[in-house]
Amino acid sequence: MKIKFLLVLTSLFFFMSACSKDDNEVADNLETPVANAPKDVNDGGFKAKWNYVSNSKSYLLDVSTIESFATFVPNYNSKEVTDLNEVVVGLKGGTQYYYRVRAKSETQISDYSNVISVVTTGSSTIPEDPTFLKVKANKVANPFFVGMAIKASQLTTGSPYDLILKNEFSSISAEYEMKMDQISTSSGVYNWTTADKIVAYGNANGINVHGHALVWHNSVPKWLTDFAGTDTEFAAEVKKYITDVVTHYAGKVKSWDVVNEAVDDNGGNMRNTLFLKRMGPNYVKDCFQWARNAANTAGDKNLLLFYNDYATSTNIAKQDKVFSIVDDLKASNVIDGLGFQMHNTYLSPTKTQIETDLNRAVAKGLKIHVSELDIQVNQFNDISTFTNERRLAQKEKYKEMVKIYNALPAANKYALTVWGMKDNESWIPYSTDLNHVGNDWPLLYDSNFTIKSSHTGFLEGLD
Known part of the structure; x- marks a missing residue:
């Protein structure tokens, strides 16, 4: 009986030791908390929020005006909080802040959470920076073109558009007037007038001209849509168009989006366009090869050829498909760069x-063109005026995008192009595809050609 009793005691001792060890392991390995978007943002503060972490007794909150947390807002350096939120007070209106949190249990402290960005409401007293964009971009360690999407009607000498373009921008892209349905009137017949005006303007003023775009499923002229010939004859028409346009602008247009938006948004498949149906799955490579051949024949050995698409940062299946196309094009040595449209919002994509x-x-050694940048602030149609909070949030998102781009290796930089000049002329508020028919203010200038905080944010991204 005595032996059995000792065995029971021994077993109980090992069991309790094991439990104690497990408890210590939990304490030693606190999960990292997840910080959430702030609530109740106002002129002087906001409510910081985060998720519960098992076995934590409290949380340590940091608040800073610097994303690296090199300094802290007074009273918010590892401030201990026992709840899952904290009302941060005593802040300045119209100012960018960042917060993060750690879980704590006795002497154990977790890793830092993700960093949350928040802009307090109210007006900042700091005026916008009037520095010209291209002037500052030309002074960075590895300069790049600062581009703008334009229309031929804006290029009248002495107009506000003309003055801004000459002062601020070193590259232009035609918003829609260099696409196939604008140039090709029938087989082998072209109306060059408008496109020629755009190209001549860039060449005369020392502004780089990026061609947009040779092949896009939404800019097919009616004569080609209705083409009754064989598929082989259809492909020959596309080849002729690409060859003639590249030849016409040889040495004048420095780069082309050869194919635009060939990948579907769902499932990472090829978009079921007229070109895919009539030319087959290799049509993208065929178009690039025809463009390359035309440039070489015309003696334009420096022409850069880009593939251009949108929403690849958040749609991973689409991103994977785009890069599989790129791999195929690189294997044939017919692509130089990739265009990332970046029609973003103030919330997405993340850095x-x-x-x-x-x-x-x-x-992959490609040149990168942020080709159609704009940043929506009203994608949910939840505001009717351009609020200070959204204004400053947009400023920070422009700053983030430019900072990311400016940090790229020199060999991979080409241009960062904003898709339009004035808010009231942007395509975004009028796009039914975006389900976003309403007010928005996505660009660098307001309807009166006045620079916005987004313009200052662009400049700050170059610091």
Whole structure:
């Protein structure tokens, strides 16, 4: 009986020791908390929020005006909080802040959470920076073109558009007037007038001209849509068009989006366009090869050829498909760069998502063109005026995008192009595809040609 009793005591001792060890392991390995978007943002503060962490007794909150947390807002350096939120007070209106949190249990402290960005409401007393964009971009360690999407009607000498373009921008892209349905009137017949005006303007003023775009499923002229010939004859018409346009602008247009938006948004498949149906799955490579051949024949050995698409930072299946196309084009030595449209919002994509996307292109040795940048602030149609909070949030998102781009290796930089000049002329508020028919203010200038905080944010991204 005595032996059995000793065995029971021994077993109980090991069981309790094991439990104690498990408890210590939990304490030693506190999960990292997840910080959430702030609530109740106002002129002087906001409510910081985060998720519960098992076994934590409290949380340590940091608040800073610097994303690296090199300094802290007074009273918010590892402030201990026992709840899952904290009302942060005593802040300045119209100011960018960042917060993060750690879980704590006795002497154990977790890793830092993700960093949350928040802009307090109210007006900042700091005036906008009037520095010209291209002037500052030309002074960075590895300069790049600062581009603008334009229309031929804006290029009248002495107009506000003309003055801004000459002062601020070193590259232009035609918003729609250099697409196939604008140039090709029938087989082998072209109306060059408007496109020629755009190209001549750039050449005369020392502004780079990026051609947009040779092949896009939404800019097919009616004569080609209705083409009754064989598929082989259809492909010959596309080849002729590409050859003639590249030849016409040889030495004048420095780069082309050869194919635009060939990948579907769902499932990472090829978009079921007229070109895919009539030319087959290799049509993208065929178009690039025809463009390359035309440039070489015309003696334009420096022409850069880009593939251009949108939403690849957040749609990973689409991103993967785009890069599979790129791999095929690189194997044939017919592509130089990749265009990332970046029709973004003030909330999305995240910095990490954008960097991951661009870095895949860097790894493949491609030039990168942020080709159609604009940043929506009213994608949910939840505001009727351009609020200070959204104004400053947009400023920070422009700053983030430019900072990401400016950090790219020199060999991979080409241009960062904003898709339009004035808010009231942007395509975004009028797009039924975006389900976003309403007010928005996505660009660098307001309806009166006045620079916005987004313009200052662009400049700050170059610091």
